[in-house]
Amino acid sequence: MKKQNLLELKQTSMRVREHIIRLSGNGGCFIGASLSCADLIVYLYKEFLNVSKETLNDPERDYFFLSKGHDVPALYGTFVELGWLEKDRLNNHLKTNDFIYWHPNINIPGIEFHSGSLGHNLSVAMGVAMDCKLRKQKNRIVVVVGDGELNEGSMWEALLVASAYKLDNLLVVVDRNQFQANMKTEDLIPLKPLAKKFEAFGCKAKKVNGHNFEKMDELFETFPFEKGKVSVVIAETVRGKGLPSIEKRADRWFVNFKEEEINQLLKELHGAKKTKLTSETIVAR
């Protein structure tokens, strides 16, 4: 990866994190999981996916599905940076005059499908992948899923079918931040050994540091990992990445911060000391 690209990725993901932090007040958002997949989403759109503002409806574009829909601040933040979404529209978060709320809506340019209920977008993406194959088109179909989402039986059911139909144009990326809603995954429904589980379902699975752009680039360039198999990337990430005051915290899953907390967090993102969080923790589920 060129130095210039690396620098731009880092700067972009920093700005995306700023958007996420700004979305965490006035009703709030799922900040922890949004921050864990911010680097992943920025990388995918800037370096991997063959899609642009001009080709959003091109049948030969690459597709991106955010199956863990509550991370949508990371996606909308990325869309702003790509110039697909006006920055001011983020001020419409949770306002009824727009479509920007806690989960993706297809009225926002770039959103391929709505999500929010976990365990859905993998099978929807498989339908798209199957059609692309039937039409002998070269599109790549990427689905970002949560590790907590892997509790859903529909994920594993879908993988059985995806493997049966050899959907090797499909790339499943797990945002492995080690948390589900209120608990560590391994403390509630353990997933280890996760790569082996995917391989047992017929996929080719590889791990990567989901915050290291160069490592991601090395790995994603090798897609598809094996002809005839679904590729799976287990992206090891940190919940709340970039904000030490909320990193790896189960009780800061969904937040509704006050303005002064948001201002402090924006400084913390750029290296200031840990923010003293005073707003109450919210158990949203």
Added chain:
Amino acid sequence: MTYSDIVLELINNDDRYIIMTSENRAAFRSLPPLIKNNFVDTGITEQTMIGMAAGLALRGRTPIVHALATFLTMRAFEFIRTDVGIANLPVKIVGAVPGFLSDGNGPTHQAIEDVSIMRGIPNVNVFCPADEDDMITGLKTVFTCPSPFYIRYNTAKAVVEHGKFEIGKAEVFGNGTDVAILVYGFLFGESFKAKQILESKGVSVRLINIRTPKPVDEETILRSVDECRLIVTIEDHFITGGLYSILAEVLLRNRKTAAVLPFALMDKWFKPGMLNDVLNFEGFTAEQIAVKIINQISIDH
């Protein structure tokens, strides 16, 4: 023409159509080798099948998904609601062996809330053909229209000749004014015979084949309410959410009331067995329907 012929013809003429099943191939056994790429069997995975159907529809396809009504509408309910309903995608959901047609399978296989839950989803319409001929008459319109549709698959032998099909229009037999029988699906046959029995005893009957419980033909229902002394609803469905409920909604919406005699499953599953025995046990044969209607008329007057 059969269901299978219609699907084959649609696919041969238009590559957009694709038939999917979660391993319920009985209705189209001979098709797979003829349509190859337009046939997808996902195995016993109703949820994945519906999700994939939504994805295929996003790419411009019209998937016809075929599986047992009970598993399709309930195991995959949230997928239908969330992936097909919210997005308003042209997915055609065909439920096999609905209602009494699951005969000896037992309550696990009894789709007798399917009309209720499918019609409850915004954008999803419902077609319940009276018999195979009625199904064949309506299928092309239902498959080619842009909205999602739930179809209660029914290959019962026709006892009448059916007229032209139009979504949202009921089919009316007779213009009697003593009794109007509203019915959808398989029980049309028994209802038609009940009409003949009633007429032989001097009761004048109009029989209304509802065809699409959603969108429902409100005008035809209201006319029968205005012109007939007793309204009878007949359905192999729970009393909640089906035709009886639809009638109640239509009446309430129009500030009307009526004398209504419902034939439905009263908050219970039906006794499993061979179809004719089930009908007899549960009180849905033509003779039993006719006797109950005559009793009701004599009470009312």
